[in-house]
Every structure is written in C-alpha cells, then in structure tokens.
Amino acid sequence: MSTATPLATVLIDGNNFYASCEALLDPAVLGRPLVVLSNNDGCIVSRSAEARALGIPMGAPFFQVRPQLERHGVIVRSSNYSLYGDMSQRLMATLESWVEELEVYSIDEAFGVLHRPRTSAGSGADLLAWGQALRQAVRQRLGLPVAVGIAPTKVLAKIANRLAKHSPSLPQPGVFDLGAVADPDPWLEAIAIEEVWGIGRRLSRWCRLRGIRDARQLRDMPSGELRLRCGVVGLRLQRELRGHPCLPLVSLPAAKKETCVSRSFSTPITTVAELREAIATYLSRAAEKLRRQRQCAGSLTVFVRSSPFSGRPFYSNAATITLPLASDDTAVLLAAALPLADRLFHPHHPLQKAGVLLQALQSANQLQHHLFSPLPAAQQARRESLLATIDALNARYGRGTIQWAACGLRSPWAMRRSRLSRSGTTRLEEVPVVWA
Numbered sequence: 001m002s003t004a005t006p007l008a009t010v011l012i013d014g015n016n017f018y019a020s021c022e023a024l025l026d027p028a029v030l031g032r033p034l035v036v037l038s039n040n041d042g043c044i045v046s047r048s049a050e051a052r053a054l055g056i057p058m059g060a061p062f063f064q065v066r067p068q069l070e071r072h073g074v075i076v077r078s079s080n081y082s083l084y085g086d087m088s089q090r091l092m093a094t095l096e097s098w099v100e101e102l103e104v105y106s107i108d109e110a111f112g113v114l115h116r117p118r119t120s121a122g123s124g125a126d127l128l129a130w131g132q133a134l135r136q137a138v139r140q141r142l143g144l145p146v147a148v149g150i151a152p153t154k155v156l157a158k159i160a161n162r163l164a165k166h167s168p169s170l171p172q173p174g175v176f177d178l179g180a181v182a183d184p185d186p187w188l189e190a191i192a193i194e195e196v197w198g199i200g201r202r203l204s205r206w207c208r209l210r211g212i213r214d215a216r217q218l219r220d221m222p223s224g225e226l227r228l229r230c231g232v233v234g235l236r237l238q239r240e241l242r243g244h245p246c247l248p249l250v251s252l253p254a255a256k257k258e259t260c261v262s263r264s265f266s267t268p269i270t271t272v273a274e275l276r277e278a279i280a281t282y283l284s285r286a287a288e289k290l291r292r293q294r295q296c297a298g299s300l301t302v303f304v305r306s307s308p309f310s311g312r313p314f315y316s317n318a319a320t321i322t323l324p325l326a327s328d329d330t331a332v333l334l335a336a337a338l339p340l341a342d343r344l345f346h347p348h349h350p351l352q353k354a355g356v357l358l359q360a361l362q363s364a365n366q367l368q369h370h371l372f373s374p375l376p377a378a379q380q381a382r383r384e385s386l387l388a389t390i391d392a393l394n395a396r397y398g399r400g401t402i403q404w405a406a407c408g409l410r411s412p413w414a415m416r417r418s419r420l421s422r423s424g425t426t427r428l429e430e431v432p433v434v435w436a
C-alpha cells in the first residue's frame with residue numbers, strides 16, 4: 001500500500017448560475033421566481049429555485065410559456081453575458097486558492113484536485129467541512145450559491161455534485177463526499193444511466209436495452225462488452241466509476257486553433273448591406289479576441305444560413321479564403337471577409353444567422369517578419385499601436401466606443417435583448433449605489 005495521502009477530485013458548480021447572478025444585482029428579485037432567456041429572448045436557459053418549483057420547464061420557448069410566466073408573476077431577463085462572464089472569473093479566482101489544481105470546465109463549473117487529510121487511524125478523512133467552508137466563502141465573497149461534489153475521480157465527482165444538489169436530507173446541504181461514504185452503491189443506484197457524465201443518448205439507449213439502468217450497474221457490467229461497443233472511451237468511463245482516475249485535469253487552456261463569432265439575427269437579413277455590417281461587426285469582435293490571445297489568422301471563413309422554419313427552401317453556405325500573410329489586423333481581415341459576404345448573399349434567402357471563423361491561427365510572437373510584408377517595419381509598428389489603442393479604449397469605455405465604419409451605426413438585425421439587466425459589475429455607470 002502506498003503511504004501518500006489519497007487525492008480527491010472535486011467538482012464545484014454554481015446553482016442556477018445565470019438566475020443567481022441576476023439576483024445579485026437586484027436584491028428585490030431574491031426569493032421570487034425568475035427566468036433568464038437565451039439569445040434573442042428565445043428559450044429559458046436558467047431558472048431560480050422558485051421558478052423551478054412552479055414547474056416552468058428548462059429550455060421552453062419563451063412565447064410558449066409566456067402566459068404561464070405572467071400568471072405567476074415570474075421575472076423575465078435577457079441573458080447578460082458580460083455580467084455572467086465577470087462573475088465567472090471572480091468565482092474561478094476564488095476557487096483557485098481552495099484547491100491544488102483547478103480546471104475551469106464551463107462558465108459556472110470547475111474541477112479541482114486536493115489531498116485528503118488523514119484521520120488518526122491513518123485513512124483518508126472526509127472533506128465535508130472543507131466543502132461547507134468553501135461554499136460559505138463563495139457565498140460571502142460573491143453572493144453566489146454553489147454545490148460541491150467530492151470523489152476519487154472526475155466522473156464520480158460529477159455524480160457527487162448531482163447528489164449534493166438533489167439530495168435534500170444530507171447532513172451538510174450542498175456538499176457530498178462520495179469518497180468517504182461506507183457504501184457508495186445505493187448512491188450510484190440513485191443516478192440514472194442518462195445522468196452519467198459522458199454517456200450520450202445513443203449509449204444510454206444501448207445500456208437500457210441490456211438492462212443497465214444506473215451508474216452502479218454500468219460500473220459492474222462486463223468490461224469486454226463495453227469495450228466492444230465503445231472502445232477505450234467506454235473503458236475509461238467505467239474505470240473512473242470504479243474509482244481509478246483516467247481523465248486528468250486540464251488546467252492550462254490549450255492554444256486555440258480557431259476562433260468563431262456568430263449570432264442569430266433578431267429579424268432576418270434581406271439586404272447585402274446589412275449582411276456586410278453584421279459580418280464586419282462579428283469580424284471586429286473576433287479580431288479583438290485574436291489580438292488578446294496574441295495570435296494571427298492564416299485563413300478565414302464566412303458562413304450564412306436561413307431559418308429552417310421559415311417555410312422557404314433552406315439555404316446554408318460558406319466561403320473560405322487563405323490570407324497571403326497571417327494577420328490580426330481588423331482592416332486586413334475585413335478586406336478579405338467582405339467580398340465573401342457579397343458572394344454568399346442571396347436575394348431570395350432571408351438570412352437568420354451568420355458568422356466568421358478565423359482559422360490556421362498561429363502565435364503572433366512566432367510570426368516572422370515576412371519578406372513580402374505589405375508594410376515597412378516602422379509603419380507596421382504604428383499600425384500595431386493603433387490597434388492596441390483601439391482595443392484599450394473599447395475595453396475601458398465599453399464595446400463599440402471606437403469601431404470600423406463597415407460595422408454600421410444602427411443594427412436592426414442585432415440580437416434582441418429587451419429585458420437586459422444592468423452591467424452592474426463591469427460598467428462604472430451601472431454599478432449599484434448603496435445609501436448608508
């Protein structure tokens with residue numbers, strides 16, 4: 001037996017994250033049912049506990065449940081991604097100091113690794129008190145509720161987190177340590193096969209056909225059968241369920257190979273001028289991302305599509321261009337992208353969505369000064385400082401403070417967000433005021 005202290009994997013996950021962020025800015029909504037809508041105010045993407053209790057379904061189209069929402073006086077908000085993104089960064093910064101290693105998995109979810117303390121008898125102690133202290137710290141510093149799942153592996157930590165959220169009778173509400181229970185079997189049996197992380201819809205159907213209905217049965221089924229059906233991926237999943245870590249933490253984000261900005265339009269686009277403005281807007285956003293990542297794009301793709309529900313023939317198209325020299329300069333990228341927009345536009349197909357994909361990304365530092373560089377070195381340096389200044393101004397005074405004329409001034413096609421809350425944590429003029 002090894003004498004090293006065993007490692008524990010934890011999954012920390014925000015409860016109703018978007019709805020909780022909304023309540024943070026506006027305490028008047030605390031304790032009241034609230035839902036957050038997806039882009040273009042389309043579907044429900046987050047519900048407060050009170051809205052959930054009313055039986056308002058997740059993912060429901062807004063127009064369908066609107067009468068129900070109005071009847072119950074449910075507060076409706078458009079998604080405010082600058083608020084959620086900012087709160088996410090604060091959450092991750094707090095979590096960083098609570099674990100030995102952190103993997104940010106999604107906007108409101110992170111895996112962490114830490115050593116289990118030892119009991120006097122020499123075995124690994126439970127981490128319930130630690131988990132409870134973490135929840136309190138996050139609640140106190142950020143005002144956000146989180147659930148903490150603790151286990152020997154990532155797949156089990158996901159399960160533990162689910163149990164922490166949905167088991168009402170836990171001694172420490174919101175925290176569950178699957179690595180410290182005497183018998184994990186009844187807990188695993190409470191997790192339906194569809195709820196196991198990494199099990200897709202097809203695999204869960206295959207399992208059901210074989211009588212495998214829950215996580216415990218998946219753990220105990222013959223490995224050979226699983227391997228035949230889904231190879232090493234299935235075996236890894238099963239080993240994780242058995243408590244042997246196979247999925248390492250990914251703490252450093254890999255250098256991105258592509259960057260994409262795309263949006264649905266609030267109203268279909270029917271003129272080439274509007275499409276050019278939309279593409280120019282997305283491209284400026286993508287180029288800004290690129291410069292922040294210190295990367296240049298070697299090629300770019302513009303794509304468009306119509307609505308599959310419009311009753312007209314569906315139209316979807318894309319065009320790619322390779323740049324003679326990789327670039328992060330918005331003007332250079334615009335000159336390449338706008339002719340593609342002209343080519344893809346079709347007068348008989350109102351467009352519902354468009355996007356820009358920057359590809360063949362390479363590090364801006366590695367990029368050698370090209371022999372055929374379009375600009376002399378001094379001019380190139382001036383150009384770079386101009387772009388850096390524009391980015392700094394936009395970061396400081398808000399997106400769109402300075403923009404390319406090609407992006408247009410009024411954008412009737414822009415995302416519908418009619419019920420947007422304030423940017424109370426990222427814009428000075430919208431910071432909440434407290435009278436004391």
Ligand SMILES: [Mg+2]
Pocket residue numbers: 013014015016017108109
């Ligand atoms: Mg969550």
